[in-house]
Amino acid sequence: MSKRIALNAGILRAPRTGIGQYLAELANELSKQDDLQLQFFNGWSWSEQLPENSMPGYSRWSNLIKRWVPGAYPLRRVLEQQRFTHGLRSKPANLYHDPSLWPFEFDGPMVMTLHDLTHIHYPHTQPVDRINEIERHTASAVQRAARILVDSEFIAAEVVKYYGLTRDKLVVAPLGCSERFRPQAAEALLEPLQPFGLIPGQYLLCVGTLEPRKNLQLVLRAHQRLPEPIRKRYPLVIAGMAGWLPDSYSEPLQQALSGGYAHVLGYQPDALLAKIVSGARMLIFPSLYEGFGLPVLEAMNSGVPVVLSRRASLPEVAGGAGSYIDVDDEIACAEMITQLLEDQQLWQAKRDAGLKRAQHFSWQRCAAITADVYRQVMVN
Incomplete structure (x- = not known):
């Protein structure tokens, strides 16, 4: 019974x-x-x-x-x-x-x-x-x-x-990880990404509710350090609920938005979010504190390399597949982003490692x- x-x-x-x-x-x-x-x-x-x-x-x-x-x-x-x-x-x-x-x-x-x-x-x-x-x-x-x-x-x-x-x-x-999060061909992503003005493989992604512990400030400062042609080609895309967005985010975020270097998508339905994740060149997730870090697993399972902090539970999830940075080192974050953008062999190795790591969950x-x-x- x-x-x-x-x-x-x-x-x-x-x-x-x-x-x-x-x-x-x-x-x-x-x-x-x-x-x-x-x-x-x-x-x-x-x-x-x-x-x-x-x-x-x-x-x-x-x-x-x-x-x-x-x-x-x-x-x-x-x-x-x-x-x-x-x-x-x-x-x-x-x-x-x-x-x-x-x-x-x-x-x-x-x-x-x-x-x-x-x-x-x-x-x-x-x-x-x-x-x-x-x-x-x-x-x-x-x-x-x-x-x-x-x-x-x-x-x-x-x-x-x-x-x-x-x-x-x-x-x-x-x-x-939901089956929605998987590698998808660029051709299949063109239509769903078009309303946001995004091109598959040509944007950097942050996912999560906008709140201080997600450490979005670090990402904004690191992205700002990239040469302007790279920022234009690889804008920063932020997907997640508004949450608690303090004034300290306002100036760098507004600068990035007005310059066309960033897009704030807000909360997105599950099916569409999976396509947004799959189309990213990489996920940047320098969170100060996580109990697990589901976006990290979802990105790896989508064939998207992850730049993340070595904080809390995150190393348990990403293991050796992650590209780790300190939570307050914007220079190292910018350098890691640049490495993954310019070194195709490294990008591919991290992509493959992430797909393999995701199979443990x-x-x-x-x-x-x-x-x-x-x-x-x-x-x-």
Whole structure:
């Protein structure tokens, strides 16, 4: 008889970023396990089907509510907890898995996923009310969780250190890469890239929510150091949600935009983003902190070399396929970009190494580890 697994899918109300991709891909693979039956909570109701699309206008309405409703975070939490508990009365679950930092109260074994500790290292990048809620719930959640899934050994070590847990409570389940991210012929990319004025193989790419820990400033300064003909031929393309964009980005970014040396594409649908990644000459990802670094894996699986920082979990993902730089060395970053642009043999070697490295990761493996954790917890 199959076991019922309750999954909190409320994150999918918003446009999909890293955690949303994780949940969608994981659920797709877990649904293939004959002994597991998934049921999804969307923040208000339950379903046996994962939401395919985000809620129209969710981000706008959510921001308005947070701005004008006092105590919006705790109030929403109380209402969602009531709906969560009410739905489980008619269809009880054997186990509850939450991919967020604040799992609901649940009368049974609970598994949670901790993707990173951004709330500890970079609390200023999120609204104060949200940080307060995280601090209020996460510390107790990690104690009551039967197991905690993490994306990397780096995060496992951090969770042990910051929350005083034993290592055996944590299980590393590395992320995978969607089949959308793959090498694609230039001819197949001409049409989807044309609206952005991009030419396959002739732009440098940054992917991720625009926020300080992504270290976009370094990329802008490094790109500015390139000779003007190279900047013109290989503009910097930035794809991702607006996030928290401080004034310190404004001047170099505006200069690059006005000179035609940069393009800010904003958030792009999954299928189109895969084509944008595949068409890049390289991905530049000098992040200060990552729990995994999914764009790095997606670029490697697309045959795109990666320039990245040797920080946090990133070396676990890129291994020897990465071209590493210091997070504050714009000169070294510019030199590495130049090397990969001018040395075709080096570019090809990094491309081949990335494709090989990416084969170590899959959503099938992530789901298999996760399903084994479910089974162990339910037996105990």
